[in-house]
Amino acid sequence: MTHAECVTGDVVAVVKPRGVASVYVVCEGECEAHCPGYNVVRVDELVGDAEASILGELVASMLLTPPEQIDGDPSVIEEARMAYLTRIAVEEHARLRKLLGGLAAHAKVAHIYHIVARASRLSRLYPWVPSSLIDVLRSDARVVVRDAEQSLLEAGCERSGGPWFELCEHSGARIRRGWRLVAVRLTRIWPLVRPGGVDHPLIRDPLLLVKLRRGRLRTKVLEFEEQLYSVTGVKRILRTVQMGLGGTVTAYRGEFKSVIVKRYLTPATAKWVVAAGIALPIYPYRLAPRDRLEAEYDAVNAMLDAGLPVPEPVLVDPRGLKAAYEYIEGTPLHHLVAKDPLHPSLAEAGMLLAQLHREGWVMGDANPTNFIVGRDRIYMVDLEQARKSDSIKHRAWDLAVLVYYSFLFNPQEPGNRAMLVAKAYIAAGGDVEVVREAARVVFAVPFTPIAPVTVLEKARRAFLHVAGAVT
The missing domain is CATH 3.30.200 (Phosphorylase Kinase; domain 1)
Incomplete structure (x- = not known):
């Protein structure tokens, strides 16, 4: 039977989505279907589902992939499809930003990420959605890629070379957590062809389409x-x-x-x-x-x-x-200090802190266990407390932690050790004011549980001596 025999009313277009046996009849006003498998949807319902999920994306989800066939006016379908793809680009990128948090600044996404991510999300409700998407990606991925890229550009996302895009910047994007369902005249709700798409790796976890800058x-x-x-x-x-x-x-x-x-x-x-x-x-x-x-x-x-x-x-x-x-092969600095209170690697650590501070960063936890002495250089590790900071107080804390914490492993030569680190720090371009700040009593007090006050005082006075000698 023809479409004309199956539907009466003001028909705008008849759409055959990919991967399903049903046909969608899009009407301007009221229509009535007389044949099995024909689902009637008004234009305002189609547009509303594409732009605001008013039908729970039951209809809009069919637009994740280009329709298999459109009879009538294709512009209504194409405009609704692009509106849907653009919206989910914003929403899925916002979800990804929330998931990655601070890692989002270092992430890039493949052009089809938002389409795959939405198919994955909808697979629990509409299992045919991932099946049809995977089929199209296998047979004619260029069409999906073309429309995905266009929707990302319309959403304001920036290209990053090849198939990669930066995450869309939409801080105010509203992530939809549910849908307002309205009555829709559907005669076949579960028209599955190949539900196996749910098990495809991309559907199981769309993060396969996300890459970090490193790692x-x-x-x-x-x-x-x-x-x-x-x-x-x-x-x-x-x-x-x-x-x-x-x-x-x-x-x-x-x-x-x-x-x-x-x-x-x-x-x-x-x-x-x-x-x-x-x-x-x-x-x-x-x-x-x-x-x-x-x-x-x-x-x-x-x-x-x-x-x-x-x-x-x-x-x-x-x-x-x-x-x-x-994994950095080498010897932790505190092992060397335990054997030699004035080990030359302490000076290297002081110089490394000066270099770090010149770059505008502080380590936060600069204790000797977080320095690894390798074959040809010294490394910083365990940087979860590091932060961008030009605060003299924060930089002085790095020096204080390196010197005062080392007394836990070897309390000998406290004054000479502080002088060794401070002189190396200044020689490498560190600010003398940082050394002077580190000599304040407030920086030594936190270490009284692990070192005698006399040991801390000798180191503190050594900091003052070095700062005074330089000025």
């Missing part, structure tokens, strides 16, 4: 350890270090590279609760696991850009609050 973003398709193995070839655990209330750092030896896996747990580990309480008047420590994960990734990227020696990120999991970083 990879963990997806739900593989467990964290499985994905880590695919990247690094890790085979066995080197060592595990317990931190606070269950926080764990694990080192893995891999065939391709070795990594450290950090687990940022909630509630905050006792380590940072105590540190924040002690240093509250001086330095703003982060407690929330998510904040620490994002801050470390952001700091590492900035420091690598500046040529500073820090470990490369390998795999980041913002949902599981885990991240893998390059």
Whole structure:
């Protein structure tokens, strides 16, 4: 039977979506269908579903892919489809920004991400949606890519080279959490052809279409350890270090590279609760696991850009609050200080802090356990408390932590040790005012539980001596 025999009324277009057996009849006013499989939708309902999900996207979701056939006026369908794709670009990018948090500044998305992400979200309601999308991507992906790129440009997203786009900047974008359903005359609600699209990796986790500037973003398709193995070839655990209330750092030896896996747990580990309480008047420590994960990734990227020696990120999991970083082969500075209170690497650490401060960053937790002395240079690690700051107080805290915390491992030669670090810091371009600030009593007080007052006082006076000698 023809469309004319099956429908009466003011018909604008008859649409055959991909992947379903039903036909949609779009009418300007009232229409009536007489044949099985014909679904009647008014123009205002179609546009409303595309722009505001008034039908729960039951109709609009058919527009994720180009229709198989349009009889009548195609402009109504094409305009509604582009409006829908543009809207979901804004909404899905806003969702992604919320998921990634601070990592969003370092992320890029493939042109079809918003279409795949919406198909994945709708798959729980309308299983035929991912099936038809995957079929089109396999048979004629160019059409989907073309329309995806056009919708991203209309949404104001910027290209980033190749198939990649920057995340759309829509801070006020409204993320729809539900739909207002209205009556729609549908004769076949579950017209499935191949529901297997739900199991496709892209549908299971659209984050496969998102890349970070450095390292990879963990997806739900593989467990964290499985994905880590695919990247690094890790085979066995080197060592595990317990931190606070269950926080764990694990080192893995891999065939391709070795990594450290950090687990940022909630509630905050006792380590940072105590540190924040002690240093509250001086330095703003982060407690929330998510904040620490994002801050470390952001700091590492900035420091690598500046040529500073820090470990490369390998795999980041913002949902599981885990991240893998390059394992730096070497000796922790505190092991060297325990054997030699004036080890030359202390001066290297002071020089590295000066370089870091010149770049406008502070380490926050510059204790000797967070410096690794490699074969040819010294590295900074564990940068979850680092932040962008030009505060003299924050920079002085870095110096104070490096020197005063080292007395936990070896309290000998406190004055000479402080002089060694301070002179190296100034020689490398550090500000003498930072050294003078570090000599204030308030910076020594937090370390009285781990070092005798006499030891701290000798180091403090050495800071003053170096600052006075320079001026």
